Amino acid sequence: MQTYAIGDIHGHFDLLRGVHDLIADDMARHGAGQVVHVGDLVDRGPASAAVVEYLRCGIEAGQDWVVLRSNHDRLFTTFMADPALRDPCLRADLSWLHPKIGGAETLRSYGVRSAGDRPIEKVHADARGLVPQADVEFLNSRPAWHRANGVIFVHAGVRPGIAIEHQSEDDLCWIRAGFLDHDGPFEALIVHGHTAIDVPTHYGNRVNIDSSAAYGGPLSVVVIEEGEVFHLTTAGRVPLQPPQAG
Template sequence: MQTPNRQTYAIGDIHGHLDLLRGVHDLVAEDMARHGAGQVLHVGDLVDRGPDSRGVVEYLRQGIAGGQDWIVLKSNHDRLFTMFMDDPLASDPGLRSDLSWLHPKLGGGVTLGSYGVPNASDRPIAKVHAEALAAVPQEHLDFLTSRPTWHRANGAIFVHAGVRPGIAIEDQAEDDLLWIRKGFLDHEAPFEALIVHGHTAIEAPTHYGNRVNIDSSAAYGGPLSVVVVEDGAVFHLTAQGRVPLLP
């Protein structure tokens, strides 16, 4: 999962906001017109909370199938979705025991609503699951389950949530790559490479020296952000162009 040394565009947590995703892709296209082609990477959380999870999954799935140089990483919310579809009573080890994917805090009911399954958080789970099996295309589930958990390019490692310090990226546990906060966010020493991640919602992309968080809270009404990583430098890509993102 190593790409040639060229610019990588990393897009934060999408959470069902297809309109925001299209807008960010437009920014990327404009930047590529000025700086040359690059690879576009999405750190996951395609689904939950926002209005059009189905549209986001289909847009990215069709783009990749059509030859777009896009990478979509596996994330905790996307895994919660596919786990529910496999077994509605399954419990993800990264999720608090008092919560389920259909709890309003997680947003699974909104995701199923985008597939035409109404009021999923308020009805018997067996009925909801049966309707979901009939409504959610298998190609969407196959797409989400087959996503890679990390990607290395331009001197950086891209993951959804973060990494366990002291463990090579090839040996990281999927649960950590999709869920980790404690032990990663408070780690101040260098990692094996700059870590670019989402998962933990903040106001704007932030460079911490050893990691860059690009989840700017699209799930909660914030913008969807994209950064450019090129030759070790990081830029926040805005409507006005590239803005250096410094530690």
């Protein structure tokens, strides 16, 4: 059975529905499969609330969907718990509501206005009244990794040399240095997002599927079946090949 993996969504509900349509068409030809979303449901895009509700309700209704924990989704739920709390991996000069992070757009999708221009206590009070607790609990309960079809799916990456069961959540949600520059094998092929690139890319030991939906790029989906990786497009499956040795 094939496994599908969708990259970082960042509040683009229209793009999410589009790739789910691609998956439905592919399943009609190849049979059912599980769908893994590698996180970053929220921030920067216009419809984070719709994305979270759609995925939460789909899973509650029995869809074979997996949604992974990620740094942006973690920033959202941390703010909802206590706006004074800081994620230890976030740069000291940034906050979730900083324009570079995009939390204000997430709150706007829930009906919280002018989140970047009002006292944080008032913004938080509005958010507590408008963001469904079911959405917060859903994001908080997401797993940080998933294994299927001989592949490990995470949001950001893994720390080399550490078994997936012993990886820290901070690394699984945030890592770049030490992972992206590692050219040796991992315990399995790693499929991840978090680091925006132009198109899904197979590096041999990992596959990055964050094709910059947060910055105006497309939302990408890959298919893993019998050890092969394919980029799923409107023209069908396109083999995603690692670089040739030598």
